[in-house]
Amino acid sequence: MVKFKSILPKIFLILVLIVLYTPIIFVIVYSFSGTTNFTFPRGFTLEGYSAIFTSGSRGKLFDSLKNTIILALVSSVISTIIGSISAVGIYYMKPKVRLMVENVNQLPIINSEIVMAVSLMLFFVTFKFPPGWTRLIIAHVTFCTPYVILSVMPRLMQMDPNVYEAALDLGANPIKALFKVIIPMVMPGIISGAAMAFTISLDDFIITQINKGATTGIDTLSTYLYSSTKSASGFAAYWYPVFSIIILIVVTIVLVGNYVKFRREKTKKSGGK
């Protein structure tokens, strides 16, 4: 009886995991069917995968992939630069001003994406921003930068405040002290902030979909995927293979990332003792 009771929660965990992973495994299995109607007319085949390179719409697929990466790279670089410098600034503002700026900085994070998307769209239309890349990059930088700031801030709190003063005493001007002293010290926060900005931009659908403009023809992977769920010619055979590749990449990165994190924490713990 006691044993059954202790096993029960584990069975529950496994059941939830099964439900959670069924769709993912399902998609991976059917990515080898070469069809989108969940049958295996030709048995296990790599046709779906080769369709990625041979299908008539492969141009659109690769363009959207290229756009996704360019957008994520450009916006994460810009938001990392803005975010890192601003985090230093915000950290040293007067407490009242700092609290206010931090609250506004939270807005893009807490706000629901659809409200942010339509508010930006209305703003871009009102002030006649050129549709396309300009709008997309501004929108992405707007929702990525707050995450960079939030990731740099804790590093600043850990920093010895005297180091900056020492740099000034030794003759550095504030800008030089920023780039030669503060920025290198908070580098780990900047790097994780940049990674975060890149991922969030890569992952975005709603804000891109609403701000890309219908006439520009710019599509990212997610907006192209969305439009192809509605396309008259049907859901292309390469999508389940593409999903599988995306899932594989994500799983690898998350698992490796967590493994590295655990290892680091472990060595830190044993090093401290």
Added chain:
Amino acid sequence: MKTNPLKKVSQKIKNFRLTRGVFAWPYVLFLTVFVVLPLVIILVNAFLADGKLSFANFIALAKDGASIKVLINSIFIGAVTTILCLAIGYPVAYTLANMKTGSIIVILFLLPMWVNFLVRTLAARAVFEALSIPLGEGTVLFGMVYNYIPFMILPLHTTLTNIDKSFGEAAADLGADRVTVFLKVTLPLSVPGIISGIIMVFIPTISTFAISQLLGGVHLFGDSIHEKFIHGLYGVGSVMSLIMLAFVLLSNMLLKKFNKGEAKASIW
């Protein structure tokens, strides 16, 4: 949050000194232009009808039976999704918090969160199609729970693992049985995690865009906001965005009240 940062900036220009705070000024300007101003434009548009300030858009929305129905239905679906996520997520987080390997296994529960939500949604739809389960409210609910449950498990797991085990041990030493320990110690101490989880599931669910459409042709509030803007009904769309924004700000206030000083659950 309402005070105009521009005014503050112009005041500062008068007595300029290159302190470190100055490094944030470009970003303050950026935030003002690209975060605050767009929301102000939404606010103005909500009260602007035919070039005049009025409540016409609010009245139009109140009379728009279809939109009100969508709002009520969204709140209903949001509530059911949240309850289901909590009912499934809490036991999961609780069990994991009491397992030695819990902090490793939890990664398995959070992993799907990293896959793009459109991919997850279409994967769920693929299962329904293959099993010829008709798409409708039921499949929408499944999709919502499936998509958002990691956001419930994450804050719950963080809070539950951070509860000092000695509280429970002390209660047990004083004669409380396991149920009492849970009800009187663990549950009350996990309230901040419950609140974060509820908010992290409820807000995205009601404002969701595309998930419900793809999983059952059901329109939720996010979809109808989008639709209004697509059809050029900026006024009514803005009123609806304001309603959504009110939900967001209210829940954020609630969150701050319950999470005073506590380390917030972080996806990272």
